[in-house]
Amino acid sequence: xxxxxxxxxxxxxxxxxxxxxxxxxxxxxxxxxxxxxxxxxxxxxxxxxxxxxxxxxxxxxxxxxxxxxxxxxxxxxxxxxxxxxxxxxxxxxxxxxxxxxxxxxxxxxxxxxxxxxxxxxxxxxxxxxxxxxxxxxxxxxxxxxxxxxxxxxxxxxxxxxxxxxxxxxxxxxxxxxxxxxxxxxxxxxxxxxxxxxxxxxxxxxxxxxxxxxxxxxxxxx
Numbered sequence: 001x002x003x004x005x006x007x008x009x010x011x012x013x014x015x016x017x018x019x020x021x022x023x024x025x026x027x028x029x030x031x032x033x034x035x036x037x038x039x040x041x042x043x044x045x046x047x048x049x050x051x052x053x054x055x056x057x058x059x060x061x062x063x064x065x066x067x068x069x070x071x072x073x074x075x076x077x078x079x080x081x082x083x084x085x086x087x088x089x090x091x092x093x094x095x096x097x098x099x100x101x102x103x104x105x106x107x108x109x110x111x112x113x114x115x116x117x118x119x120x121x122x123x124x125x126x127x128x129x130x131x132x133x134x135x136x137x138x139x140x141x142x143x144x145x146x147x148x149x150x151x152x153x154x155x156x157x158x159x160x161x162x163x164x165x166x167x168x169x170x171x172x173x174x175x176x177x178x179x180x181x182x183x184x185x186x187x188x189x190x191x192x193x194x195x196x197x198x199x200x201x202x203x204x205x206x207x208x209x210x211x212x213x214x215x216x217x218x219x220x221x
Contacts, residue, residue: 004178007205008039013176015041016168017050019161020182021143024070026209027053030180032063040111041178045127047116047160047167049182051140052097055133058109059101069100086148090138093147097134104133114170115140116160120149125163127170128152166199179206 002010015034017027027050034040044054056066077096082089106113107130115128117139128136131152139150139157149156160167165184171177184196198206 004205004207005037005039008034008037008178011176012042013178014043014045014171015054015180016044016166016171016177017046017054017180018167018182019048019050019159019165020184021049023182023209024049024052025067026182027180028063028067028070030207031057032067035063043112043114043170043175045114045116045167045170046140047164047169048141048143050167050180051115051160052137055106055109055113055115055137056097056100058106058111058113059104059133060110061100065100069096082148084148086142086145088147090142090147090150093141094134094138097137101133106130106133106136116164116167116169117142117150117157118160118162118164120156120158123163125160125169126155126157129170168199168201175203177201177204179204181206181208183208183210 020026031053044058046054053066057063073096078088078093080089080092081087106115106128113129115136117126117128119126128139135150135152139152140160141147142150142158144158144162149158166179168179179199181198198208
């Protein structure tokens with residue numbers, strides 16, 4: 001049985017990262033280790049927290065810069081209440097993303113990306129592979145009621161974790177996948193929910209993070 005390091009070294013792999021509300025720090029730690037070991041994916045997919053870390057890393061933001069900015073994030077950095085279908089407008093959050101990655105486009109990153117979002121009209125998962133990073137990531141992180149839906153083109157999107165918590169919608173059949181899973185501690189998740197279980201698919205190796213502290217805007221201080 002190969003070790004995880006041996007498995008990652010043996011052939012190209014896609015990195016997929018789950019949603020995790022404000023537990024993005026766990027994904028930051030994982031990509032930091034991959035970077036230190038020189039283990040880079042051929043593609044990144046993710047939802048919500050996974051989309052945030054994955055897209056910024058793919059755009060060229062180092063794990064050290066990501067860690068420094070996201071670990072110092074305070075509620076005031078993104079708190080911008082306004083009228084709409086959600087408490088926060090999301091403009092300040094997009095400003096944070098532009099601070100990290102300028103006005104980057106998803107398609108210009110060093111790795112291809114597939115960010116999971118939820119289409120408000122069809123209530124189904126959708127994958128963003130191109131367009132402005134700030135808008136795409138904020139759409140994937142648009143937790144209902146907390147953030148207002150994000151308009152991209154003629155469509156409105158919400159948090160990708162609603163319909164694809166694993167962040168695997170952008171992965172093709174047969175791809176080798178290293179999947180980083182943040183175990184949900186949400187009281188709204190039903191026991192036995194498929195969103196809580198590890199995905200069952202061929203060629204997938206997973207790493208699960210248990211016992212993380214509860215996350216949320218009020219716990220950033």
